[in-house]
Amino acid sequence: MSWSVELLKKRYLKNIKENPDLFIGIELEYPIVNLEGKATDGEVVKDLFRYLPSVMGFTIEKVDDFGNPIQLLDPVSQDTILFEVAYTTIEFAFGKAESIQEVEERFDFYMATIQNKLGEANHAIVGCGIHPNWDKNENCPVAYPRYQMLMDYLNLSRNVTKSDLHHFPEYGAFICGSQVQLDVSRSSYLRVINAFTQIEAAKAYLFANSEFSGADWDTKISRDIFWEESMHGIYPENVGVNTRLFKDEDDFFDYLNHSAIFTAERDGQTYYFYPIQARDYLATPEIQAFTLNGDEVLIHPQEEDFQTHRSYQYQDLTTRGTVEFRSVCTQPLDRTFASAAFHLGLLVHLDKLEAYLRTAPFFTTFGRDYKSLRRQFSKKMLTVEEETAIVEFSKELLFLAEEGLEKRGKQEMTYLQPLKEELGL
Helix, strand or coil, X not given: CCHHHHHHHHHHHCCCECCCCCCEEEEEEEEEEECCCCCCCHHHHHHHHHHHXXXXXXXXXEECCCCCEEEEECCCCCCEEEECCECCEEEEECCCECCHXXXXXXXXXXXXXXXXXXXXXXXXXXXXXXXXXXXXXXXXXXXXXXXXXXXXXXXXXXXXXXXXXXXXXXHHHCECEEEEEEEXXXXXXXXXXXXXHCCHHHHHHHXXXXXXXXXXXXXXXXXXXXXXXXXXXXXXXXXXXXXXXXXXXXXXXXXXXXXXXXXXXXXXXXXXXXXXXXXXXXXXXXXXXECCCCCEEEECCCHHHHHHCCCEECEEECCCCEEEECCCECCCHHHCCXXXXXXXXXXXXXXXXHHHHHHCHHHHHHCCCHHHHHHHCCCCCCCHHHHHHHHHHXXXXXXXXXXXXXXXXXXXXXXXXXXXXXXXX
């Protein structure tokens, strides 16, 4: 086994339990919008982050280079409220919970307080996967090394002659997603990743919410193009839907070994560089890297650099013993938790899900290229045949998810109601 695979295994397998309790981790990102249709006022949003600790008992966990709070933590629930890349996007990262209701209750309380405060300045949080005023905002990163590095790294696409990268490297400042993390075991994590890779077409159909006005793209999920045709997608294994199902753990880590490393820290300084696949990283004699000021320096690869390795696959094995599902756009506010419920119900019913996917008629008709199926079924207009097939496929998955939630016995089926209505059930 190569040393890079060894390091990746160490990073990603060390916290997986054999029989974990099933907890739910939910992360929700939202645009903060100026209701007059103008750019979001950064001062209004920074003021919100100064106000929240005084009324909600949150402590300030991180500040930007100018001393403005940018990450707040509730010591009891471990919920975090933070800026996601830019000052125009807010993220709620909830501490692990036993049921969706627990998260919803806290979310509703935070939202009431925040919307009230933002409303005083004619701003609001909206349920969109793309910031509605993306073209008016400054789209610059929060003054904090990690976000500055990410934006600078994405900006390298301007120098890449590979012509199929899009021209919106600042997209990190205006795309928003809805993520859920669920506990998996050493024996189940690959099954989970493989099963959920197969249903990306249905998820594209059910949860698309990021049409983009800035380009002529025939998709309701511009997030996919932003990710895949940016610096993050130079190596296809680094981002998006997995290009194949995995035979075993070695096969999975071989795939991960093809994902990218593009950042490193030395003496408290953050550096970024053109992406290098994990498998080639340690054998690279020296790397031409950039500082956050744009200066060029030479650094040498170190094993510790694998500690910040991060891939962006849509079913992502995390370092916390969970699989994170990353392919869903931020949802309209009236269906905030539909995606979490859908994933949770199917995970609980993994055996039945796998059995159904083995013989699903949908694949007989459209084949099993899961990456291109997601693109096909997120188009703005589907043919009658496509529409009929994807509705049928989605209904079957919804029945399974509902059964799984019933089996859990925590009354979480109500969160699927908006999806059922959309499918005419």
